[in-house]
Amino acid sequence: MLKFTIPPGTFGPGLSLANRGTIVVHPGTRAGENCRIHIGVTIGAALDPGAEGPRLGNNVYIGPGAAVVGAVTIADDVAVGAKAVVTRSITEPGTTVVGAPAVTINRNGSDQMIRATTIIRNRGRPHP
Template identity: 40%
Template sequence: MIRSDYRKYKRYGGNFIGIVFLTQAFWAIIQFRVASFVYNEVKIFGVRHLLLGICLIWQKLIEVTTGISLPASVIIGRSFYIGHFGNIFIHPNCCIGNNCNISQGVTIGISGRGVERGVPTLGDNVYVGCNSTIVGKIVIGDNCVIGANSLVNRSVLENQTVLGVPAQVVSSKNSSEYI
């Protein structure tokens, strides 16, 4: 998974030194991938808890350094890209598909009441613009674009571009030009 994330950063014009040593968002992704592996794959009782403790400390250091919160329990597909670091918070129960791009200032979290309370699920090839908020038990379809500064609290069908507070469909252009 780290390899697919690295290839995506490289596709956007980075080089090895710049991506690995100078790109804070990539640091957060590496930390997330390692912690996610421990969370999902390590089953040995004592070892699991020790490694999860180390990963939690590492996650908090990354959060303080980069402003990016990617808990180990989040499900994120291949080729994940964070364009800029800073103020990105993703709820631990969220699910994000393959080949998604997230910009700075994004919150993906919990909202709603009763049976409608929950967290979003993002499909494949979703682009989330800067300072957007996606909340509630909703589904963002494949190939969607969430415009900058949008509040998305209702599900979005595939191949739609939404914008505004609350977000409304403004176009049926998909995310192919953004990702």
């Protein structure tokens, strides 16, 4: 069993799920291209299924156990660290956030994280 709930049309092309396991995405979520999501992630909004969910840009990395909650916006190339809790918009592209609540720790962005986790999963072979 895959144990994820991702409504159709919430993500653009290139969505990558790093592992099988619990991932829950609110139906009001809209995300761009090439997002990478790990196990234990929640992307949610209010209890009302018609509520606006988070807006994620292109190339967003969301680490294991992280939560993105509310009608927040996450810019392109943002990396959300493991177990981070995002409750406010991250408007600066290319940032890395960690913690609960999430705070910016650097401007390295998601490229390194998406590339590194893809290479590890492919046992050292770069992703085509």
